[in-house]
Amino acid sequence: MISQHYPILIVVLPLLASPLALLLRRGDPAWLLSVAVSWLLPFIALALAAATMNGEVISYHLGGWPPPIGIEYRIDSLSAFVLFLVSGVSALVVTYARTSVAAEIPSSRRAGFYAAYLVGLSGLLGMAATGDAFNIFVFMEISSLASYVLIALGRDRRALSASYRYLIMGTIGATFYVLGIGLIYAMTGTLNLADLAQRLPEVENSRPVLAAFGFIVVGLSLKLALFPLHVWLPNAYAYAPSVGSAFLAATSTKVAIYLLLRFFFGVFGADFSYKAVPLEPILLALSIAAIIVASLVALFQQNVKRMLAYSSIAQIGFVTLGIAIANADGLTGAVVHLFNHAVIKGALFLLLGGIALRLHSVRLDDMAGIGLKMPVTMTAFAICGLAMVGAPGTVGFVSKWFLAVGAAEQGRWWLVAILMLGSLFTLAYMARVLEIAFLRPATPKLAKVTEAPLPMLVPTLVLAAATIWFGIDTELSAGIARQAADVLLSGPMVPVPLETAGGQ
Structure with missing residues (x-):
């Protein structure tokens, strides 16, 4: 078949x-x-x-x-x-x-x-x-x-x-990764x-394996853009x-983060990754730095695409924060935020593509008053922005809730405060765009601007609707994320019996 x-x-x-x-x-x-x-x-x-x-x-x-x-x-x-x-x-x-x-x-x-x-x-x-x-x-x-x-x-x-x-940078990252695999x-x-997961415990305390772990982590961190x-x-x-x-x-x-999860938990195992190597404090510090520093940089961008790019670095910080917490709720939050951020950021960049098509610019100054000229586009932009902030009823709330619960379970209430601070920064730069788009007087450039074409609007509206749908019905996204977290925490990977394997 x-x-x-x-x-x-x-x-x-x-x-x-x-x-x-x-x-x-x-x-x-x-x-x-x-x-x-x-x-x-x-x-x-x-x-x-x-x-x-x-x-x-x-x-x-x-x-x-x-x-x-x-x-x-x-x-x-x-x-x-x-x-x-x-x-x-x-x-x-x-x-x-x-x-x-x-x-x-x-x-x-x-x-x-x-x-x-x-x-x-x-x-x-x-x-x-x-x-x-x-x-x-x-x-x-x-x-x-x-x-x-x-x-x-x-x-x-x-x-x-x-x-x-x-x-x-990609070549350096790939080189680090392949050096680790060679070791x-x-x-x-x-x-x-x-x-590998079965054989590594026999040699895991050797220097080559420790060096290999470092090479792989740095290589994948370059690929996933970890601060x-x-x-x-x-x-x-x-x-x-x-x-x-x-x-x-x-x-x-998102795929690079998946590989990081796979190696941390599925290949090396959580005991090695978090106990034999001081990974947790390093990952925690870099995640917090990403959330705060990248959000502050995004706040002062004039090019909205660059603003969303720095926002992506901050959102990756939320994911790696869940990996650093490393309990069931923290990992569930990390995995579901992979899904949520992909949906949100995919929609936002596509919406900016429609603005670029009509306005020939994505600079904030040129977007003054565009909310009245492209109401569907900018309303969808506002919905996705709220989802990235983590407003209740959106996908962003689901993942940040799991992250907060995971941190609270460990008694780290200060991490919950960091999550809230990061969300406030997100609200600040998204509100800046919406204030200019809806409350500022229109610029002369907007005289001939109309709504984005329907073939461009439909896919973006599907993604924007998904930010609400999966924020209310979490069975698919959060449910599978919880199952994935359980798989990760269950221990290193084990070979599948040959009699149940398929292929050629």
């Missing part, structure tokens, strides 16, 4: 479609192909999520060799959650893309843009699906190379320097994640095409 091959199909389909998009040479056919392929993937991810809902693990091996010798794709509730998140948001983003890409990218480069998008999507899905440490590196490089292209295609010449900076392989003789390793992110998000900004903000850092 074809369903047996879903773990590989979700990665291979966009990868095979990418060269076809390039061969089509024209933007519209390449866009249609990208939409068709992208919308298949969330349904595959849902099927995988349903199959792992009861704690089951899907093991799919390749090449005729069983794991741990052969390459294994391994899907559990956490990886299925990330696969659905990445594929679902990406499908909405590429549906939105046609009008925005046509306005921002020359016709000769549009097919290349969609080809790079499909390659990047395949790489991100591959990182979430694979159970092989070196395969993660391969998919990491695939997604990174595509991301450099997506950023460099921005209209502003500064997009090239932003892409180059990301290339340098682990030298000590254990395996690259299979579940097999202060975030220097590539603001310009990358600010100067990429609108679709590229939304795609990267909603997916790229």
Whole structure:
């Protein structure tokens, strides 16, 4: 049955479609192909999520060799959650893309843009699906190379320097990661994640393993833009095409955080990560710094895309704060905030794309009075802004509630105060945008501005509605996040019996 091959199909389909998009040479056919392929993937991810809902693990091996010798794709509730998140948001983003890409990218480069998008999507899905440490590196490089292209295609010449900076930082991060994997392989003789988890306790106190842990953590921290390793992110998000900004903000850092969780809890184990290594105080300090410093910087930005970029660094701080708390509620808050932030930030960047299309600017001064000219867009922007603040009835409240409960369970009421302070900073910079948009007199630039086109509005409104829906009905997002947290806290990964594994 074809369903047996879903773990590989979700990665291979966009990868095979990418060269076809390039061969089509024209933007519209390449866009249609990208939409068709992208919308298949969330349904595959849902099927995988349903199959792992009861704690089951899907093991799919390749090449005729069983794991741990052969390459294994391994899907559990956490990886299925990330696969659905990445594929679902990406499908909405590429549906939105046609009008925005046509306005921002020359016709000769549009097919290349969609080809790079499909390659990047395949790489991100591959990182979430694979159970092989070196395969993660391969998919990491695939997604990174595509991301450099997506950023460099921005209209502003500064997009090239932003892409180059990301290339340098991304290469350093990948190098750190692969050095760590090399040291682990030298000590254990395996690259299979579940097999690594079983063999590491025998050598975990050795210096090479301690060094490997450090290399992997630093490498992944660069990829997820953990403060202060975030220097590539603001310009990358600010100067990429609108679709590229939304795609990267909603997916790229989320997959890197997933990998960090996987290595902390699934491979090295919580006892090693939090007791043998002084990880918790370091991660806690960096998370608090990200929440406060990045929020303060966002407060003084004039370019709204840069403001949202710094906001992303602060929101990543909320996620890593939950990882540092490391109890059931803290991890649930971290995992559900992955989902919530992807939905919120994807919507906000897409809404800014509509503003850029009509106004040809995303600077605050130029947006004075735009709320009356683009009421649907700015109302959706306000809803998403409230969700990012953590207003009750929105997704942001759900994740911050879990984080606060996790901190309170440990008696760390000062962390609850930090969460509230971070939310107040978020309210301050989002209120600044809304005050200018709705309460300031309109500028002359707004004379001919109208609402964003319907093909761009519909996907953004779906995401904006999701910020309310999943804030009220938390069974899917918070429910699966709780199950994923339980999986993480249950101990290191264990191999799946060969008789239950599938593959070729």
